[in-house]
Amino acid sequence: MAGGFSEGSLAMFTALSPAGALTFALMAAYLLAHAKRMDQASWDRVSHAFLVPLGVVWMGFMASATHLGTPANALHAFAGIGRSPLSNEVLCTVVFLFVGGMYWLYTYKISYLKSLAQALLVCSIVASALMMWFTAFAYSVPTVPSWDTWHTPLNLWGLSFAAGTALASCVLGVLFGRDDRWPRVLRRISYVCVVGVVLLLGMHARFLAGVENNVAGAYQAVPWYGVVIVSYAAISLAGLYVLGKAARCEGWRGAVMGSLGCVLVFIATFLARLPFYFSYLSAGF
Amino acid sequence: MAYGFYFDSTRCTGCRTCEMACKDYKDLPAEIAFRRVFDYEGGSCALGADGTVASDVFMYHVSDACNHCENPKCFAACPTGAIEKDDDGIVFINQETCTGNGACVDACPYGVPILVKEEGKAKKCDMCRDRVAEGKQPICVEACPLRALEWGDLDELKAAHPDAVAGIAPLADPSETVPSLLINACPAAKEPGDTTGFVANEKEVTGVAAFE
Numbered sequence: 189m190a191g192g193f194s195e196g197s198l199a200m201f202t203a204l205s206p207a208g209a210l211t212f213a214l215m216a217a218y219l220l221a222h223a224k225r226m227d228q229a230s231w232d233r234v235s236h237a238f239l240v241p242l243g244v245v246w247m248g249f250m251a252s253a254t255h256l257g258t259p260a261n262a263l264h265a266f267a268g269i270g271r272s273p274l275s276n277e278v279l280c281t282v283v284f285l286f287v288g289g290m291y292w293l294y295t296y297k298i299s300y301l302k303s304l305a306q307a308l309l310v311c312s313i314v315a316s317a318l319m320m321w322f323t324a325f326a327y328s329v330p331t332v333p334s335w336d337t338w339h340t341p342l343n344l345w346g347l348s349f350a351a352g353t354a355l356a357s358c359v360l361g362v363l364f365g366r367d368d369r370w371p372r373v374l375r376r377i378s379y380v381c382v383v384g385v386v387l388l389l390g391m392h393a394r395f396l397a398g399v400e401n402n403v404a405g406a407y408q409a410v411p412w413y414g415v416v417i418v419s420y421a422a423i424s425l426a427g428l429y430v431l432g433k434a435a436r437c438e439g440w441r442g443a444v445m446g447s448l449g450c451v452l453v454f455i456a457t458f459l460a461r462l463p464f465y466f467s468y469l470s471a472g473f
Numbered sequence: 474m475a476y477g478f479y480f481d482s483t484r485c486t487g488c489r490t491c492e493m494a495c496k497d498y499k500d501l502p503a504e505i506a507f508r509r510v511f512d513y514e515g516g517s518c519a520l521g522a523d524g525t526v527a528s529d530v531f532m533y534h535v536s537d538a539c540n541h542c543e544n545p546k547c548f549a550a551c552p553t554g555a556i557e558k559d560d561d562g563i564v565f566i567n568q569e570t571c572t573g574n575g576a577c578v579d580a581c582p583y584g585v586p587i588l589v590k591e592e593g594k595a596k597k598c599d600m601c602r603d604r605v606a607e608g609k610q611p612i613c614v615e616a617c618p619l620r621a622l623e624w625g626d627l628d629e630l631k632a633a634h635p636d637a638v639a640g641i642a643p644l645a646d647p648s649e650t651v652p653s654l655l656i657n658a659c660p661a662a663k664e665p666g667d668t669t670g671f672v673a674n675e676k677e678v679t680g681v682a683a684f685e
Contacts, residue, residue: 257573257593264570267554274552274576331546331582331649402643403672403679472582472645473672473679 195465197255202344203351203458204248205281206323209316210352211241211359212288216309218360218370223306230364235295235305237359242288244355249281277319277326284315320348327464334399334406334469339392343464346388347457350381350424354431354453358446361435365442375431378453382424389417389460396467406469413463420460427452475543475562476600477627477653478614479634480536482641482662484621487512487534494616495538495598505587507598508538508613509678513643513663515670531661531670536622537644538613539564539585539598540652547577547586547597555595562627562653565599582645583652584679600624627653642667 219226219234253259268275291308294300324341353374361371393413399406407413431449434442487510495501495508516530541564548556548564555571558564566577566586573593577586586597601611609615614624623630631637637655639647642663647654656662663670672678 255574257588257590258571261553261570261572264553264555264572265574266552267570268552272550272552272576274550274574278552329546329550329580331580331645335579400668401645402667402670403675468579470579470582470584470645471649473584473643 195255196462197251199458199461199465201248201252201255202323203347203454203461204251205245206320206344206348207351207355207454207457208241208244208246208248209284209288209319210348211244211355212238212284213313213316214352214356214374215241215359216313218356220306220309223302232295233363234360235292237363238288238292240359241355242285242292245281245285245288249285273322273326273328276322280315280319280322284312284319287315288312320345331471332468333401333471334396334467335464337392337395339388339395340464343385343388343392343460346381346385347460350378350385351450351453351457353378353381354424354428355450358431358434358450361431362443362446365438366435371435375428375435378428378431379425382421382428385424385460386417386421389413389420389463393417393463399467399469401469401471401473403473404469406467409469410463410466413467416459416463420456423456423459424453427456474560475541475627475653476605476624477541477562477630477655478538478611479623479625479630479637479655479657481619481621481623481657482533482535482659483657484619485510485534485536486619488618490616490618491536491613491622494612498601498612505589505596507585507587507596508536510674511535511537511643511678512673513670514673515663531663532673533659533661535641535644535656536613536617537583537654539600540583540650540654541600542650542652544649544651546580546582546650550576550580552576559602561605563600563602563605565602566595566597568594568596571595582649627655630655640665642670643672 215234215238253262256262265275265278269279291312294305324344327335327340330336357371357374396406427449431446434445434449437445489510492506492508492510496506499507512534514532518526518528520526541562545564548558553570553572555567556577557567571594573588573595575588577595578588586595588595610624614622634655638658639652639654641656641658642665644665646665
């Protein structure tokens with residue numbers, strides 16, 4: 189891979205889908221935590237809002253499909269399950285979308301079994317965790333030393349937590365307003381994650397300086413890594429600030445501002461994914 | 474049984490006849506080569522106080538195609554199972570099921586598979602399977618004017634060349650994939666992973682020049 193821009197669609201996938209899956213899991217956890225005292229109308233409102241994280245995961249998934257030269261053969265991607273990290277990643281994403289989508293559709297029934305809905309939510313949380321796990325390890329290729337490092341899964345999880353908690357905070361904030369504790373707490377967690385991610389990206393940049401093969405060094409491909417880290421911090425913190433402002437607004441104004449804040453956080457996440465793809469360096473050449 | 478290549482770096486002059494024969498036989502476009510010849514160079518000259526010149530300059534060529542590894546990383550990485558290894562140890566890409574996702578390109582430490590964007594497929598050396606099936610040698614082996622390339626049953630090649638090694642710079646560490654490759658290392662040859670030299674024809678053989 190001569191340049192990371194050819195992997196832009198994968199950067200899009202890894203920026204959107206794991207974060208969307210985490211948002212789904214957090215919203216599911218919210219429902220399960222409030223299952224006993226939540227009225228049916230509120231439950232349904234949250235359930236129908238699962239369209240947002242599902243849409244985010246789906247957008248990322250579609251972006252990754254554009255990475256294929258021959259999308260018509262995409263179903264063959266299941267042939268390598270267990271052997272190919274990419275197949276495992278695709279399978280987990282499909283399973284998550286299936287289980288999450290099942291739950292979302294199920295709650296559109298006029299009457300439905302709450303216990304079955306809760307079971308589907310638990311399955312969705314497990315599926316989202318598996319998806320995040322296998323996506324993070326999809327790049328564990330021993331012959332690519334710049335990718336086969338502990339930084340890779342930690343960076344992905346950090347970025348997903350920062351964006352996922354921000355999106356969950358936004359959705360729950362729009363649904364329940366300033367009186368609910370969860371959006372506020374999730375936004376604070378997102379702030380902490382952003383700081384953690386900045387530190388992780390810094391460590392990754394430092395690590396790359398020592399990775400080289402016969403013809404090049406990994407850091408040569410990303411001399412602008414520092415600019416990306418600063419940009420990530422600035423844009424995502426701006427996004428969280430807007431999200432915080434949105435929490436104080438009612439109605440459509442809060443929704444628009446919240447969405448803007450989330451878009452900023454996701455733009456920052458996408459930017460932060462690019463150096464990873466640019467830093468590809470084989471053990472050979 | 475597994476077929477493999479033997480490369481004699483003491484004979485290779487870097488003429489690229491192997492590469493050209495392959496391109497011609499496989500009808501490859503200008504920008505694609507399944508077999509590539511690396512020019513590996515290094516060292517320096519220093520003028521001593523007594524006016525004499527001390528030199529540790531070295532230079533040699535390495536002709537390399539797919540090494541049809543015993544443990545092919547491309548095979549392990551391919552999500553669609555498009556990369557297969559047949560009973561003769563030949564690793565090939567099934568063009569019907571390849572999606573062109575590039576996982577094999579990333580995983581191969583020899584930089585062998587090539588993603589052909591126009592076709593949306595990955596391609597690489599298949600050890601001239603069609604010729605092998607007819608009892609012939611791969612075209613690169615047959616074309617080499619210096620007889621620096623040999624091909625055959627790997628065990629027989631090992632018996633014929635007991636001093637051969639599995640890798641020299643700039644090729645990757647052979648322990649990663651266990652290539653079906655034997656090399657007679659010339660006196661100038663460096664160990665895999667060597668950083669004292671450089672690939673002098675980088676733009677010709679790798680995509681790394683795009684980093685600059």
